Amino acid sequence: MKYGLCGCRDWTTMSGAFSSLKYKNVKHCSTHPKFLHSNSTSHRWAFGAIAELIDNAIDPDVNASQFCIDLKEFNNEPCLVLMDNGCGLNPERLHKMLSFGHSKKQMTPGDRSIGKHGNGFKSGTMRLGKDVLVLTKCAVSMTTGFLSQTFLAAVGAEDILIPLVTWDLHRMSPKHADIEESLQAICTYSIFPDEASILAQLDAIPGTGTVSLTKAV
Ligand SMILES: Nc1ncnc2c1ncn2[C@@H]1O[C@H](COP(=O)(O)OP(=O)(O)OP(=O)(O)O)[C@@H](O)[C@H]1O
Numbered sequence: 001m002k003y004g005l006c007g008c009r010d011w012t013t014m015s016g017a018f019s020s021l022k023y024k025n026v027k028h029c030s031t032h033p034k035f036l037h038s039n040s041t042s043h044r045w046a047f048g049a050i051a052e053l054i055d056n057a058i059d060p061d062v063n064a065s066q067f068c069i070d071l072k073e074f075n076n077e078p079c080l081v082l083m084d085n086g087c088g089l090n091p092e093r094l095h096k097m098l099s100f101g102h103s104k105k106q107m108t109p110g111d112r113s114i115g116k117h118g119n120g121f122k123s124g125t126m127r128l129g130k131d132v133l134v135l136t137k138c139a140v141s142m143t144t145g146f147l148s149q150t151f152l153a154a155v156g157a158e159d160i161l162i163p164l165v166t167w168d169l170h171r172m173s174p175k176h177a178d179i180e181e182s183l184q185a186i187c188t189y190s191i192f193p194d195e196a197s198i199l200a201q202l203d204a205i206p207g208t209g210t211v212s213l214t215k216a217v
């Protein structure tokens, strides 16, 4: 399985399953990058956007006991840092989190999750800033994913690309072209200019958990 620069509609290749072989020639829905901003306008104020991330952290599938909000400087850029100590995500789950509508919450009777629609992370983070870099560590891997209006506008994207890079806990990353492209995109358009500075942030996550970083505006 490959992880790297993934288009939102590329999900079928990630999951290895295609739900309707019968209609394999029918066009896919595509999502223009402008939708990231449109979708965020459902939050009238920033606290509603932050609440989306708190809801995610305390939902039973993540089960965080702590959620911290901080303002930090990285390379002279003030950044809003939102961090939980939940279970973290593997690359496949992070790809779903940065895509739309992939929620497994409230599908079973008695599920007490707050989330439901598979949209809150995207609407919330895109209300707080134009770009979000997610750094996440789970029991077996460390992964970063970048949802960035700045990157998508700069490359003239007509669809939403999600640069995604994963390492095992020994800091080894699969040597695939998509990983290389993703790393290049993240190092060019995020606040971290190289792999070492991204790994330093992942190393700083104690145990498992997820950090979302967005430039303060
Ligand atoms: N902090 C986190 N740690 C681990 N997984 C997370 C975290 N935040 C979100 N996720 C995963 O990403 C998915 C998408 O999150 P998102 O907030 O977009 O949708 P949702 O919570 O499922 O539904 P809603 O739109 O109602 O909030 C979640 O279903 C969850 O599996």
Ligand SMILES: [Mg+2]
Residues within 6 Å of the ligand: 052, 055, 056, 115, 116, 119, 120, 121
């Ligand atoms: Mg949510």
